[in-house]
Amino acid sequence: MKTVIEPFRIRMVEPIRVTTRKAREVLIREAGYNPFLLKAEDVMIDLVTDSGTSALSTRQWSGMLGADESFTGSRSFYRFQEAARSLFGHRHVIPCHQGRAAEHLIGHALLTPGSVVFANTHFSTTRANIEEAGVEAHDLPIPEALDAANPHPFKGNIDLEALNAGIRKAGPARVPFVILTVTDNSRGGQPVSMANIAGAGEICRRHGVPLLLDAARFAENAYLIKLREAGFSEMSPREIARRMFALTDGVFLSLKKDGLGNTGGVISVNSDEWAEKIRVRLLVSEGIPTAGGLAGRDLEALAAALDETLDEGYLAHRIASTSRLGTQLAESGVPVLQPFGAHAVYVDGRAFCDHLPDEQLPAWSLTVALYVSSGVRSWETGNVMQGRQDPATGRWQWPALDLLRLAIPRRVYTQSHLDYVAEAMAELHGHRHEVRGLRFVYRPPVLPQFVATFEQV
Ligand SMILES: Cc1ncc(COP(=O)(O)O)c(C=O)c1O
Structure with a gap:
């Protein structure tokens, strides 16, 4: 059968108002x-x-009804932390209220004026937060990404040669990190291949520069890798996503997309030094480290989603x-x-x-x-x-x-x-x-x- 049916039943409806x-x-x-x-x-x-417009599942709602709204150290946070850690694989999980809050925290905690950040493409809010910190944001898409009709399967890839040359020219000390946006929303939601993430990781390592993913659509990127990149057809989306994250030093993301949340964001990093700096900013602008401005029920919805979205x-x-x-x-x-x-x-x-x-x-x-x-x-x-x-x-x-x-x-x-x-x-x-x-x-x-x-x- 050709029809791919909606893999859910609808038990609550919102009327649409018809206009002329x-x-x-x-x-x-x-x-x-x-x-x-x-x-x-x-x-x-x-x-x-x-973004933020997903319908929630029965599993998310039941988690929300049982949420712990304690001011600090809530059960719901620890559930979220466990779900995020087992997926992203980094030591520190820092929740915040949405993607641009994560970018703002990173911008204020980790960037100094005069630096340069390279990306396949900076999403508009990412660029705004980087530039606000007095830092140059350079996009290095592959040439195929600039041609709307080009059938290249991974038009979200970063131009690896240009990345290497860019870091060399700027001087690695001026490059606080490199970002891969997966998928590349501003250039057609195109995926980034595993080979490209690995290639960027290799260049970054050589220069001593950390690699971060703006991973708002990590599950969709993982599934497109499964469909389009040789060697991944037998792997589950979760295994592919975990492999993507393992090639990085950290991820930051809006959880309003593949996180299936109506609100939420997260930063996940290995560096203790980075985590400490980010948490200081978090306390000033977002909330406490075990909530990041989110309610317990939001954290419950997100914890369930980090599994569901990879189904x-x-x-x-x-x-x-x-x-x-x-x-x-x-x-x-x-x-x-x-x-x-x-x-x-x-x-x-x-x-x-x-x-x-x-x-x-x-x-x-x-x-x-x-x-x-x-x-x-x-x-x-x-x-x-x-x-x-x-x-x-x-x-x-x-x-x-x-x-x-x-x-x-x-x-x-x-x-x-x-x-x-x-x-x-x-x-x-x-x-x-x-x-x-x-x-x-x-x-x-x-x-x-x-x-x-x-x-x-
Ligand atoms: C790739 C990407 N990064 C960051 C953001 C910002 O996330 P938020 O809208 O949650 O602030 C978006 C939002 O559309 C996005 O698509």
Whole structure:
């Protein structure tokens, strides 16, 4: 049988409010043409993110009901610590409230101005936290990652030669660590191969530089290794994930993605010195070391999830349903980034809206048009999120890819919801030259995607 069924039953439902095109035209104008600023109840299918939006399982809920909410040393923390230690394999487990809190702690505890951090691609919040510490953040993706149509199976890989040369040129003493983002969210959710993690680890070791993973989507990366990299097809996702982590000096991650949590983050490291510095910052800004600003019930939900998320049936369904959506879009002529990753399907905004110049923000304009035509909310990782204006000349530098992202919350939408999304996108493609361009009305200097406003050109 070809159909990969949802490997769960649905026993609690949340109604979707159906809106009209006319109403949505008003709503998006009132939101300054920024889908992020819409009220969620005005969205019919919300693919703005896969972060913090997972449906919880019966096992997670039963853990939450029995949670220990003691101020310090709660049973729920020790359960979380055990689950995290047995997966990540490092000595120190430091919880915090989400991914960017982990980045903030690392930035403040471990970085000094004038340093340089290399990554396959820094996620936007990671970059913001590193740059805020007065540190340069350099992306070193492989060249294939810059071509939306290139079928390379591991477009999340870091360019190993460029990494080696970069560390040499900067001087290893100026490089506090190297980051691999798995999967590479900002470049299409593409996975990083085990060989690439090992290669980066080898280069780092040679130079005495620690290697960290930003592992928000570690389970999806592990499963894509199983499917695409020779020698892993017989291993379980958990064994693969553990092998990935064993090649590192530490990991930090948002637990709102593959951690199947509505909130949560964690840092896991071996170094006693690092752990001590991070815990000092934690006490100042997040909470106590046995909670990190999380409730006992959050820690229970996360402890259960670190096992559940590596379930092979769950991952097989997730990858199959994402690639089904991607294939439907490709078959109807929508220019999609290939190969498909796991958490999202990405549409090439420039190719879709080839009548719009970069200044008119093609992928962002497309997110607005998709919302108006169908009530589907999507997101951009492109010109708005990554475009930079030269302060001296005022000239814009645009990123290599300007993408619309359809991020799929875990265990929330069924196949028919995603069929509706595919139909909506295909219909819009038929009228693509009617998509109106946008320009900035307000653009803040940091993380513009969350608060910027726009007007139609
Ligand atoms: C790769 C990656 N790193 C870090 C973050 C930040 O995590 P959070 O949203 O929990 O702060 C995200 C969020 O989308 C992400 O995708």
